[in-house]
Amino acid sequence: MMEVAVIGAGSAGLTTARHLISAGLRPTVFEAAKTVGGSWQSTNGKMWDGMHTNLSRYTCRFTDWPWDINADHDGTSTTTSTFPSVREMHSYLQSYSNHFLSGSDVDFQLECEVINVEPLPLLADTSTAVSVPVQDISNDVTPCNKDGPFLCHNAGGYNVEWIDLNTNTKSKKEFDGVVIASGFFRTPKFPSFIKNYKTKSREELTTTTTTPTSTTAATTTACNEKGIEVIHSSDYKTHQSYRNKNVAVIGSSFSALEIAADISRSASRVVNIVPSVPWVLPRYVSKLQPLLHNDGSNTESCTNAKENESSSSITVLPIDLAFYQRKNPFPQQENAQLMSDACIKKHKFLQSLAGHKQKNSPLGEPINREDPPFVVISDEYLDLIREGRIEVIHGRLEGIENDGSLCVSDSRTVNNMDVVICCTGYTPNLQSILSQPILEKLEYDLEDTFSPLSLAWDVLHPSLPGLGFCGMYRGPYMGIMDLQARLLAGTFSGKLKLDKQKVQSALEASKLIRTSRPRAQFPRFDYTGYIDTLAILCYNGKYPTANTRIGDMIVPSFYQPDDDIIKQTSAELNKEIRKGQNGSRMPELILQSILGNWTYDRNIVHFQTQKVEHVSGTVKYSKYSHRTKSDEDNNNNANDATDDKYVLYREDGLYELTPTQKFEVFREYEYITRDDALEIYFVEGGVRAHLFLSLKFLPETQLSQEDGHWVKATSDHLCIKDLYSANFRVKLDGVSASEIVIKYRVKGPSKDYESTTVLKPKF
Secondary structure (H helix, E strand, O other): OOEEEEEOOOHHHHHHHHHHHHOOOEEEEEEOOOOOOHHHOOOOOOOOOOOEOOOOOOOOOEOOEOHHHOEOOOOOEOOOOOOOEHHHHHHHHHHHHHHHOOOOOOEEEEOEEEEEEEEOHHHOOOOOOEEEOOOOOOOOOOOOOOOOOEEEOOOOOEEEEEEEOOOOEEEEEEEOEEEEOOOOOOEEOOOOOOOOEEEEEHHHHOOOOOOOOOOOOEEEEEEOOOOOEEEEHHHOOOHHHHOOOEEEEEOOOHHHHHHHHHHOOOOOEEEEEEOOOOEEEOOEEEEEEOOOOOOOOOOOOOOOHHHHHHOOEEEEEEHHHHHOEOOOOOOOOOOOOOOHHHHHHHHHHHHHHHOHHHHOOOOOOOOOOOOOOOEEEOOOHHHHHHOOOOEEEEOOEEEEOOOOOEEEOOOEEEOOOOEEEEOOOEEOOHHHOEOHHHHHHOOOOOOOOOOOOOOEOOOEOOOOOOEEEOOOOOOOOHHHHHHHHHHHHHHHHOOOOOOHHHHHHHHHHHHHHHHOOOOOOOOOOOHHHHHHHHHHHHHOOOOOOOOOOOOOEOOHHHOOOOHHHHHHHHHHHHHHHHHHHOOOOHHHHHHHHHOEEEEEEEEEEEOOOOOEEEEEEEEEEEOOOOOOHHHHHHHHHOOOOOOOOOEEEEEEEEEEEEOOEEEEEEEEEEEEEEOOEEEEEEEEOOEEEEEEEEEOOEEOOOOOEOOEEEEEEEEEEEEOOEEEEEEEEEEEEOOEEEEEEEEEEEEEOOEEEEEEEEEEEOO
16 A cells, blocks of 8 residues: 655645545654644644634635534534634544544654655656556546556655654654645744844743643744844734734734734734735625525526526625636636736726725725735724724835834834734745755745745646645635645546646646746635636546536535535525525624714704704714723623624714704714624713614615615614604625715604715715
8 A cells, every 4th residue: 555644734734634545545644733733723823813714614615524514622513603713723624634534544643743855766866757557446536547547656755754742753764655735834934134033932922821731832033132022923822912012013914914903902002014005805795696506506597697697686795705706617727827907907896895995094005906916804904094093004124123113114113112023924944844856856946935836736746756745825725725635646546647748737837827927916816717727637527517607606515526515515605695685794794884984964854844954064983993991801801702892973063953053963872783783872971872773784776886786774763752763775885885874754742854864985
């Protein structure tokens, strides 16, 4: 039986081992940590407490292991967040390992760090793979030709050397094949001017620890003469550790913006130094979307895009389900280069989603629309910078002075910082694992954090038979990793034949990606094209059988042969679509969209006297700036729950009874989301009083207009003997509200009037 060393027990390593076993091979999995999970380990991983994925559980899953059949560590079923937490992600990976990798056909070497991989002498000078006779075909892998030879990448073998971190002893063993599954995010990368690192334990970094451990992972920090603390984002764990400190967050990536938002809950001052401007979007967006066929097939009606559109209605979806949809029928050819006209089109689309909110924020919008757009998913960042809780400084951090001041490009200085958090990426650090001859054939560039090596399909190199890579990919990754693992298992076992010319062409495409300028956000930015390409290689075009039409959603579960999983996934997605259609997702979206400053005009018409009164002024919807430290402390004590954070409506205006009778007025309400409703409470004396209205929003029209679409809600409130019938209408321009119309019809023994208020954003 062929033995394969798998380096890493994170997402990539686990799915590699699972598919190697299915192909009849025996994996040995090496992992430096105490447990599986890689970056998603809940204690010593690279994620922070309270972090949630920026892709939904429909994308963050392997092809054949849906979340709803997942069980927690103790075997009990769990209710998974739409955007899973760190704990949920680790639990998912642990359950995957327990299900597929708990037998004697896999060997786990935990707390063992691989320090060298080198080819055996047979492979030292070879650059060609060998053919072997046909072996038994597993159900998981489809051969290209049952009667022909299959390209095999297990000739020669490799020496693997590792060190046991408990005993500090070294061992070495020969393997028939090796898969590097340690991924991109292996070693933190700091700005080049930060040289003086010192090692501190995570317990030293955090003032709040929940469960002390006997051994604590070492982290890398730097300190200058002033004692300013410099850490990498991978060492950030909880905002409570930075209470009342001045913190600078460096970078404009997902981790930078989300850490800045998180740490603002405790820090006295948060400065975000951004070298570039991404588009910032929330986790949910509204769009036109048809239902999927319940059985996941493509044999029914709505076989083209126009018919799909006609059967669509406005819904609120997780952003990845809205983004990752087919532009062409399966198989969609992968696009490896973004031309300027395509970039302009993408920027225009992203601008339509962002609406006015980002444009009128201190971050601003990307300027050069001919360059590839970058997207960051963050629910709170834009509102925090608009309310002044986070300061934005455009530029690059170029140095740290001895007095603790930060030097920013264009000769600017940021003073009085206590902590610097570098969200500056990672390197795969392959030079610490692979021998020099291997690195040379891979054309490895340790300074290139974008695409550091040349590989066909990011998986293999024709000059290195028996060596594979899984997870050497940046993007929506778990489905990709799964298919990469299937491809490696098929080629290692000899059950898949890869055409040498196609392999060479794929290698040249990889080199083109590395040299292309300007660079996209991810090397393989065309997720649909890439996952379709891997499916063709793994299944010879046999799968997917569902969601293959223009406009269909792309999720990993469709890229495998189990019909039950396909049907189950289709049902889950339809449930998600319906939840967005029936208004359940609307309150959060509305609350996010209205934050900011507005002007208003109100007309009050008294029907009995025909008298018209006028009120005008400003309204501020704020979520953060009005909150005190005690509010934050209360939330911290409640396990940092954020769903009870309210939005304060503050209205200041001038009431015009007659042209000569005017007086100043103000009022306050609190808006909160509860279940599928937006609730509005009276505020009396600065304190929330009783409930005024409970609003359930639905789309006013089924078709979205070019400049947005309206949603509406109605509700009644009986105040003693007076009945207030409310009608709220909000016009959504992407994720920003561009107009609000509030109408009250009031009837009672001594009241008979209608109040109409129109609010417009104040820029």
